[in-house]
Amino acid sequence: MSIAIHVENLSKSYSIAHQRANREESLRVAIERSVRSIGARMLGRNGKQIALPPGEANESREDFYALNNISFEVKSGERVGIIGANGAGKSTLLKILSRITEPSHGRITIRGRVSSLLEVGTGFHPELTGRENIYLNGAILGMPRSEIRKKFDEIVAFSEVERFLDTPVKHYSSGMYVRLAFSVSAHLDPEVLILDEVLAVGDARFQRKCMNKMRRFSEEGRTVLFVSHSAPAISQFCSSAIFLEKGQIKRKGPAQEVVEEYMLQSTTGIEESGPELVGKCLLEEPAGDDHVQIEAIELLSPDFGGAGTVPINEPVSIRLAFRVLKRSDHVFVPNLHIRTIDGMYVTVVTPSSSDVRPLDAGDYTADCVVPANLLNNGTFTVQAAITSFNHGQTVHANVPNALTFEVVDDLSDTTYRNGYMQAIPGVVRPRLEWHIGASA
Amino acid sequence: MSTADNVTYLESGRAAKDYWRDFWRHRELLMFLIWRDIIVRYKQTVVGTSWVLVRPFLTMLVFTFVFGKVANLASGNVPYSLVVFTGLLPWFFFANALSDCSGSLIGNSHLISKIYFPRLIVPVGSVSVSVVDFLITFVLLFLVMVWHRFMPSWHIVFIPVFILLAIVVAFGLGLWTAALNVRYRDFRHLIPFVLQLGVYVSPVGYSSQILPAKWRLLYSLNPMTAVIEGFRWSILGGEFVIYWPGLLVSSVMGITLVLTGVWYFRKTESTFADVI
Numbered sequence: 152m153s154i155a156i157h158v159e160n161l162s163k164s165y166s167i168a169h170q171r172a173n174r175e176e177s178l179r180v181a182i183e184r185s186v187r188s189i190g191a192r193m194l195g196r197n198g199k200q201i202a203l204p205p206g207e208a209n210e211s212r213e214d215f216y217a218l219n220n221i222s223f224e225v226k227s228g229e230r231v232g233i234i235g236a237n238g239a240g241k242s243t244l245l246k247i248l249s250r251i252t253e254p255s256h257g258r259i260t261i262r263g264r265v266s267s268l269l270e271v272g273t274g275f276h277p278e279l280t281g282r283e284n285i286y287l288n289g290a291i292l293g294m295p296r297s298e299i300r301k302k303f304d305e306i307v308a309f310s311e312v313e314r315f316l317d318t319p320v321k322h323y324s325s326g327m328y329v330r331l332a333f334s335v336s337a338h339l340d341p342e343v344l345i346l347d348e349v350l351a352v353g354d355a356r357f358q359r360k361c362m363n364k365m366r367r368f369s370e371e372g373r374t375v376l377f378v379s380h381s382a383p384a385i386s387q388f389c390s391s392a393i394f395l396e397k398g399q400i401k402r403k404g405p406a407q408e409v410v411e412e413y414m415l416q417s418t419t420g421i422e423e424s425g426p427e428l429v430g431k432c433l434l435e436e437p438a439g440d441d442h443v444q445i446e447a448i449e450l451l452s453p454d455f456g457g458a459g460t461v462p463i464n465e466p467v468s469i470r471l472a473f474r475v476l477k478r479s480d481h482v483f484v485p486n487l488h489i490r491t492i493d494g495m496y497v498t499v500v501t502p503s504s505s506d507v508r509p510l511d512a513g514d515y516t517a518d519c520v521v522p523a524n525l526l527n528n529g530t531f532t533v534q535a536a537i538t539s540f541n542h543g544q545t546v547h548a549n550v551p552n553a554l555t556f557e558v559v560d561d562l563s564d565t566t567y568r569n570g571y572m573q574a575i576p577g578v579v580r581p582r583l584e585w586h587i588g589a590s591a
Numbered sequence: 592m593s594t595a596d597n598v599t600y601l602e603s604g605r606a607a608k609d610y611w612r613d614f615w616r617h618r619e620l621l622m623f624l625i626w627r628d629i630i631v632r633y634k635q636t637v638v639g640t641s642w643v644l645v646r647p648f649l650t651m652l653v654f655t656f657v658f659g660k661v662a663n664l665a666s667g668n669v670p671y672s673l674v675v676f677t678g679l680l681p682w683f684f685f686a687n688a689l690s691d692c693s694g695s696l697i698g699n700s701h702l703i704s705k706i707y708f709p710r711l712i713v714p715v716g717s718v719s720v721s722v723v724d725f726l727i728t729f730v731l732l733f734l735v736m737v738w739h740r741f742m743p744s745w746h747i748v749f750i751p752v753f754i755l756l757a758i759v760v761a762f763g764l765g766l767w768t769a770a771l772n773v774r775y776r777d778f779r780h781l782i783p784f785v786l787q788l789g790v791y792v793s794p795v796g797y798s799s800q801i802l803p804a805k806w807r808l809l810y811s812l813n814p815m816t817a818v819i820e821g822f823r824w825s826i827l828g829g830e831f832v833i834y835w836p837g838l839l840v841s842s843v844m845g846i847t848l849v850l851t852g853v854w855y856f857r858k859t860e861s862t863f864a865d866v867i
Binding site: 165178179181246247248249250251252253254255256257258259260261262263264265267269270273274276278279283286287290291292293295296319342 | 597598599600601602603619620622623627630631634635701702703704705706707708771775777778861862864865
């Protein structure tokens with residue numbers, strides 16, 4: 152298999168002091184300095200230093216390496232992901248590969264026609280209509296006019312904005328705008344495609360459509376270089392990956408392995424300044440209507456120190472304390488909404504129908520036991536609510552973000568690890584039943 | 592950077608051996624950028640493209656009144672409005688071209704930081720748009736001449752030479768200021784100021800004949816002087832004669848500006864995306 156992209160000892164340095172000076176540098180300062188340096192050279196021959204005003208004299212140029220001696224190869228037809236935290240040098244690498252800026256050292260060889268998409272809709276003009284922007288954007292991305300004309304109908308169909316083709320794009324919704332912009336890009340015909348996180352646009356359905364388009368694209372034997380800090384996107388889409396850290400390659404190899412290492416690093420980083428854990432939530436003002444009010448939500452984990460920390464291999468109870476104000480025929484159903492710290496729903500849990508009934512006025516508690524080894528290690532939030540469904544659906548009380556707790560795996564129980572001691576991805580980590588035996 | 596057999600090499604300071612071939616390959620982009628600038632400019636305006644004509648026309652009326660009637664400057668047997676208009680036409684082109692061109696790279700920074708193309712396309716496109724406007728204003732000149740029943744002399748065949756000179760001067764200065772503007776934003780303030788003064792320093796509202804002869808050469812160091820004089824000579828003829836040393840100075844200056852401008856532009860081009 153031939154090599155599509157060959158990067159040898161690539162470095163890119165910015166001189167920080169210089170850069171900062173440039174931004175604010177006025178012409179006067181620049182002229183003054185150059186006159187002074189000419190003067191210094193004429194007067195202070197033989198290396199004698201001329202005193203410069205303080206501040207300027209010690210304005211040393213500190214070189215900052217955005218990329219430091221990077222080498223890698225991409226075979227043609229490969230889908231390679233580049234992953235790394237902010238400031239790792241991903242964007243710089245992309246900019247160099249797409250010829251927007253020059254490398255400081257090193258050399259890159261790219262075989263084949265290159266298209267790079269650092270942004271969706273580069274050069275879109277808000278005053279122009281959708282039709283006009285397709286042509287303009289196509290030209291900016293390097294498509295000949297004849298080719299745009301040939302693919303025009305296809306582009307329009309893909310974007311799903313047929314009806315608004317002759318409306319200026321400034322009147323488009325942001326979704327329409329992005330769809331149209333992506334559609335033009337998706338109909339490029341390069342041999343090497345360089346992509347920034349442009350896939351992270353549009354609604355979920357359109358994103359899937361784009362992903363599929365890109366996958367087909369590489370199945371046609373074209374090379375894709377995809378930069379993202381989204382680990383799932385890289386592990387789904389790419390065959391191999393490169394993990395950049397502080398301008399250097401930390402690891403390269405099969406996408407799954409590289410992404411795992413990246414995840415491990417990024418989660419260890421979070422621990423230092425993680426979210427505040429809340430193991431007990433006593434409401435000063437009870438939340439609820441004139442039927443029922445929530446008074447407190449708390450985590451019952453007696454054997455474990457640290458508020459809001461739960462060992463993965465211990466069951467944990469969540470207690471909801473509430474007060475019924477008057478007897479009615481509403482059947483109060485306490486419910487807990489468990490989410491990951493990123494806001495993704497894990498589940499909503501309620502008691503069984505046989506456990507709920509109309510209650511007399513008074514104070515009550517509802518305990519919910521989350522079994523051991525259900526949630527994976529990570530941080531979760533709990534929203535508590537009381538709802539009744541027998542007179543239409545009524546939410547009587549609701550406490551969002553009542554608890555924040557962390558499930559930790561201290562590796563004291565390694566029965567299901569088989570010697571693998573690193574992070575295990577996922578939201579849940581149940582211990583499922585397995586049957587292993589010789590096949591008949 | 593170079594491309595051969597579809598292989599691209601990227602290296603620090605690699606001489607762009609086929610820069611001009613690359614430029615030629617991007618000619619469609621150039622056309623699209625010109626087309627974009629032309630149609631976008633007068634969107635959501637009522638009189639649209641007529642703005643190209645309205646501005647010089649109103650300026651002509653004011654200048655004719657101020658210089659011709661109030662100051663009562665002489666214009667021989669030619670209507671004063673024609674003297675003003677033959678000066679305004681190239682001046683308006685020069686002022687528009689220079690101010691658009693100097694801001695062109697900054698105005699297109701979203702393209703420059705996101706996509707590769709020979710950056711020279713941007714100032715070339717910007718000056719081209721001004722040239723289109725320039726040619727449109729000739730329609731107005733024609734109407735003013737018809738109004739005064741004025742028959743131009745045979746010198747009019749030389750008008751393309753002076754149009755070209757105006758373009759060369761404006762493009763040369765525009766290239767320098769566009770590239771410098773990326774790093775030193777001072778030019779954003781300097782250019783409007785220079786153009787504001789320039790309209791009085793150049794012989795726009797009056798004929799340079801009224802100046803003492805000993806100041807003539809110094810006066811011609813302004814490259815637009817020869818352009819405006821050339822316009823008057825080609826269109827009005829008669830007592831408007833060409834001052835040859837001035838024309839020479841202007842031509843040499845214009846060509847030098849373009850050559851050094853291209854040199855400076857290409858030298859700094861690779862850092863535009865980092866600095867802009």
